Amino acid sequence: MSGRDRILGRVRRALAGAPEDDTPYEQAVPRDYDRRHGERSTAETVDLLAENLVDYRAVVHRCDLAGLPALIAHLLGERDSTGVLVPPGLDASWLSATAVAQVADRADATPHELDRVDSVVTGCAVAIAETGTIVLDGSADQGRRRITLVPDHHICVVRVPDQVVSSVPEALERLVPARPLTWISGPSATSDIELDRVEGVHGPRTLEVVLVSGA
Amino acid sequence: MSTTHLGMPGLPPPAHPAFPPFPEAAHDAVRDERLRGNLRHATTTIRAKRAHAVAELEDWQRLREAGKRIKDHTLRHLDRYLVQLEEAVTAAGGTVHWALDAAEANRIVTDLVKATGEHEVVKVKSMATQEIGLNEALEAEGIRAYETDLAELIVQLGKDRPSHILVPAIHRNRGEIRDIFRTQMAAWGRPAPDDLSDTPAELAEAARLHLREKFLRAKVGVSGANFMVAETGTLVVVESEGNGRMCLTLPDTLISVVGIEKILPTWRDLEVFLQTLPRSSTAERMNPYTSMWTGTTDGDGPRDFHLVLLDNGRTDTLADDVGRQALRCIRCSACLNVCPVYERAGGHAYGSVYPGPIGAILSPQLRGTHSDIDASLPYASSLCGACYDVCPVAIDIPEVLVHLRERVVQGGEVTREGNKVVLKPAKGHGGERAAMRAARWAFSHPAVLRGGQRLASRTRRLHPRTLPGPGRAWTGTRDLPEAPAEPFRDWWQRTHGGEEDDK
Structure with a gap:
């Protein structure tokens, strides 16, 4: 008998004495917890996102669409970046004001090659105000998961208020499970030394989030 | 430092060594001033933070109840959800394997690694692979497993054993960690800088540089998972450092070893646990990184994905109508951080990768109560109930402890390796039986x-x-x-x- 059949057999025998339960799943679990915590205006929700991002050491900037290229150019310049990775579907205008070398992500680029690029600029799928989280789903303006992981500096553009939700339940509703998803709340961190949080381990040590309005 | 370390110095400890019973191991630990100081400092810090993080959500008790009910429902219909998960993972391009016990799981993973022709793997912190002793099994076949979580790295370099679910090196303070890095890193790869200080930021930087070369060349990644969604076939890994993302996305092959109880029926169920887990474990609104993947994705991440579903005593635990609630555990470690016994005895005394209150009810069920350590674990508690109060899935740990004590003292029918057996009363508990009877009277x-x-x-x-x-x-x-x-x-x-x- 296969391992599969033996395990399933053991599960069924283990449950043989358990009380019958035909409750449909929709009714088996009380969902009386809050869909979001507190009532806020749209502007207040965006403010809360900014506040929580900062609380976990992300650097937050705000601008309108017209000011975005200059802001991105400024952020790359401030860091003395020599190269910036560009996801295949990033709006070209976002990088129109920077002179920093743009590196297109190639399917055959090795991790070592990615490691030599200083920065990456992406969009995002959704941002969660209550937790200060941005979620990437691999869409063309975000690219493969590795390009936001290996470079040490990530600039993530969030279109406000359209891409901002209040809560984790609201974010899950917007996401497509079949896509590879990365939830990011602040730069890489660890609590492994005396349970004290330290920012900056393997992921990008600098996370800059640009909240852009009018996009 | 704990004096309970077993095995030859320089060799990793065996997967299931003959641990001394809890009272003996704890006896030495409570006299270790440094260990007690390290633990007191760490657990006190996290307790206050957790309370604050939980207080931010006024619906905490409703989330907790929902989490409990989701898990109970899943366990009640586990066979159905396992089959559904297998179908979904397979449809998404993954391959599902089933492992009845540690030996089977280790063999499956070893064969998969060998098939790639590689001799090293990078690992995300995973309780399941620790439980089965995977690193030692791989080592025996000439495959080196690199732990990449900072605390796991400290444990691996220090030839030590983990002592906490979330922070396996919680028994080490910054000075000890610096010494381990200085003396051991060179033997495993890039050495620590000569002038390494004991500030956490510098220690984290040393780990970053040491591990980076391993991430960038890795061809095989090994992980566990926090959750598996039956309806979509999605696996979820919750982490902080980015080592998880490295291991899950850079290698060509990904092998995930996951206990069968980690299933959630629906995508929506994540809305409960992604709120309760980070706040319970690291006391954060959200952990820095969460990765979710469904099978394989063309052009992004590993081309081969293998899921190894692990039983290893879980179905035996499921057969016990009181004890099965331990399978609700989401490994947050809040119960360790509030436990007065854990704070004084430390994690090593529990003789298992699952220390603390949850370990005291999980290990004797997964492994049975025939060994000295497992028969003594249900007694490693004052039954104060703090563990139950903080548990995000409301596991009544004191209830299960008392249930298991009764089993140890009085014997009775249990399920072992799928078969019903009758346990005899344990020897050496005669005095206790008499004392309990006298107390009752x-x-x-x-x-x-x-x-x-x-x-x-x-x-x-x-x-x-x-x-x-x-x-x-x-x-x-x-x-x-x-x-x-x-x-x-x-x-x-x-x-x-x-x-x-x-x-």
């Missing part, structure tokens, strides 16, 4: 209790620190408490006697 006869307490108070100067005769076994591991100068009943009578009737 005294508590149900108030006059006897009253008389005994007064007698004890009035003769307290004559009391020894240990008991003679059959009581020696009890006091061999406990100092006999000093009897108070005045029994509580007398004090109450004297100070409140006139105000209320003595009931």
